[in-house]
Amino acid sequence: MNRVIKINREEWNKLLIQLSDSGERIYAPVRKNGSFDYEQVARDNADGIVYNEAKPSSPLKIFFLPLRLNVTSGGRQSGRTVVVGAPACDIEGLKLLDAMYIDEKYIDETYVSRRENTIIIGAACHKTSDSCHCTAYGLNPWPGEGCDISMSRAGEDILLESLSVKGEAFMTEISGITGTEEAASGDILLIEKLRAAAAKEVAKRNNGLPGTAETGKLTAAAAPEFWKKHSSKCVSCGACSAICPTCTCFLLIDRPGFEKIKQQDTCQYPAFERVAGGEDPLKELSVRFHNRYMCKYVWKPERFHVLACTGCGRCSDGCIAGIDKNRVIREMV
């Protein structure tokens, strides 16, 4: 483990409020009406910050790919953003976003500036949810790379492990503002125990769920009837894509003055691939449904050599038709 510092939770909350009051964008998952999602931290919600629980309703991508953005006038984002409490599955998903938005030919500076200006404080999942299945895809339910700091709550303490130069600088910065101390070996042992327990819990729940490569093979081989059966309840609402940490498709909308608005889109919507003249490779609902599985388990991994499903399980949580992705996959086996 890298350098770990400890800070009392109340002091940590105060620090977040202080940073927020100074004009920085500080986000953390806050519980409200039974679920929790990212909110800008303020005096009136800091007590509701959820620590080390899987997972905020929204994926981490919302901080880098806004739902709607004017790409004609929109430029680089300025100022600092700190996202507290991102789960490891979402952090892993950024690898695909980076590959697509910081590619060799067309670098999207809006995305790049948001990535550069954001400190990601990942959170180990001490409490996992029924839909969590990161371990089936070779991931741990705690951040190991791809973010700046890994955060764990141990009792009334917050432990922060530095994972990047940016994270180290942030830890030094906060040590100058509030009381921190180096974590003791007992603290580290405790969080390692909490992590191991969470990993065991996720692995047990997903016993027999195939890995991504095997899922890809099964997805490509399953017959059209299989997809017809499993898509029959799908209403093409697109929720699965909206809350997926790796779905990035968008629509360009024209506005007078040659302005272009980039807005989140999904292959699950009818007419996503329709061309002039009416040809539409994804006309059939079952083909659209299958397309998403192919994208996640075959095409994007093949193209970018990263995971395109990181096992967050939000698509199953958010499906209003009750389609459970992993039940679909288990039926292929």
Place this chain on the structure above:
Amino acid sequence: MSNINGLYKILKATVDEVIDESPLIKTFVMTPEEPFRFNTGEFVELTLDGQGEAPFTPSSSPFVTEKLEVTIMKTGYITSKFHDLKPGSVLGIRGPFGRGYPVERFVGKEVLIVGGGCGLAPIRSLLFTLIEMKDQIKKVVLLYGSKTPTDCIYKPMFSKLNSISNFETYRSADNPDGTDWDESYGLVTKLLDSPRVDLSNAIAVVCGPPIMMKFATLKLVEIGFRDEDIFLSMEKNMSCGLGKCGHCMMGEFFVCKDGPVFTYDEIKHNPEIWK
């Protein structure tokens, strides 16, 4: 192209002339605000201010940068709006995008081109390029099919091509419509019964409606073309042009960035390509 304003930057262009090519197809000759450079087979996104955007492969010569010609078939909402444009109208150009025809691979070869309908538009740009390269190309054979003789576009171009010593053209109309027609009738694939090229030293280019591209490609394979020597121009719903928005995904490929020109060998593993 390193900032977002650059990525989505519009170059304004004024329509100079609108040419009626067929009842449903018009060519728009436009002057961009700045010289516009592209390689043959690359495509552009054309914007109608506030109304929408659509991808087209220029039909003009890449050697001419002060004018750009785009040939558009009226077949949907936005293409109908394009057809309403008059000389003096201003539109926006983004691009050029994608991978065009690898014409350097055509040197020393016999080039068999199979076009259908409005698919002759990108081919016309390719032909302008091949005319410039005519001393380096052994032979060019153009096979073109349209629904009827009236639907045949770029009619004046054919006699000009035939006047070049190593260029030949053959046309076919699916059905007669009562107008004069000295060429043949039937599907364009029928013209492939006698391909008129030396198969041991030939490459093929196909561009047209999906169904025609499918059967032309299968026929080319049948008569002996190697999969890696068949160049297909895959026109999908290209939108951003940057390999990001996902609308033109064809398996693992982003047609806008990896294509629109692919060899059959590159994409044949995907059964969905003809959809």
